[in-house]
Amino acid sequence: MVSSAARPLQDQKTLVTGGSSGIGAATARAFARAGAAVGVNYRSKASAAEELVREIRDQGGEALALQGRRLARR
């Protein structure tokens, strides 16, 4: 079993914007390794985002790909 110290973000829900590639994808992986559930936001790279989500889930993590082009004010 992975210790709680090794998963400092257990049960934390995280959204990484621009998470399908580059530093965003690496950040999403890092948060997932730390135990966080990760929302992988992407603008156009759907396949990359889905692939990353599969990778995280395959390693026992929780992830979701979410497209969002622009975040409007409420």
Added chain:
Amino acid sequence: MFDGLDEAFGRIDILVANAGIQKDAAITNMSLEDWRAVLSGTIHPSPRTSQAQLGPGTHAAQIVEQLVAPARQPRIAPSARACQLDAFVAADLPWSTEQNDNTVGEHQRLVDIVGDEQHGWPIIAPDLEQVFL
């Protein structure tokens, strides 16, 4: 997008406002219009997103890549305090997306900061204050 998150996760505890745009790697090659577009797309959405879309108690962090290649160009970044974020981490990474994918140091540093309850929130890493302020 946030409806989908609400449905799946129920809440958002941490926002990593990473999304941004890039017109050119070197500031010296950018037009003023491009430079403004990069800054407005990279920097400004973070506080706007966190304030407009997320509920109270949601922490926000931003990773800012160096906008110019290290060693060749000056480091450019806005005031961390002006961004009103909880955490602000500079990614001093090689100028290559492929290399970014394989570089975990700065991403892990953000995880460490967010995961370290002793730090509490808000936080700006002391060494980053020297870089940005």
